[in-house]
Amino acid sequence: MATEPAHYDEGSGSLDAMRLMICDILRKQVGHDFSGYRSQTFLRRVDRRMHVVNAATMQDYIAKLNADHDEVTHLFRDLLIRSVDETAVPASKDFAR
Numbered sequence: 001m002a003t004e005p006a007h008y009d010e011g012s013g014s015l016d017a018m019r020l021m022i023c024d025i026l027r028k029q030v031g032h033d034f035s036g037y038r039s040q041t042f043l044r045r046v047d048r049r050m051h052v053v054n055a056a057t058m059q060d061y062i063a064k065l066n067a068d069h070d071e072v073t074h075l076f077r078d079l080l081i082r083s084v085d086e087t088a089v090p091a092s093k094d095f096a097r
Contacts, residue, residue, distance in 0.1 A: 015043070015058075016039065018058045018059070018062060019039060019042060019043060019046075020035060021062055022034075022046060022061075022062060022065065022075075023035040023042075025062070025065045025066065025072060026072060026075065026076055026079075029069060029072045030072060030073065030076045032076065032080075034079060037079070042079070045075070045078050045079050046058075046061065046075065048078065049061070049071070049074060049075050049078060052074075053071060
């Protein structure tokens, strides 16, 4: 069973709908479409950023993204860097052997 991010409030809307809202903000502000990324992986990255900025709920974080372009950039970089790191690490470990 998949776990939901710690800050997700079930009474406030569909998790997938909020994920798509964040994807839309990213697409509009940085031009990259993350809607095809694995939901669990994407939401883990969002949850990490929520902790960094002390957003109590997913709705709070969406409001933060709408108001703060720098946070959109931080999330974008976190998503890209962590995606690259996850694919690069096994290769670098093999190379070191």
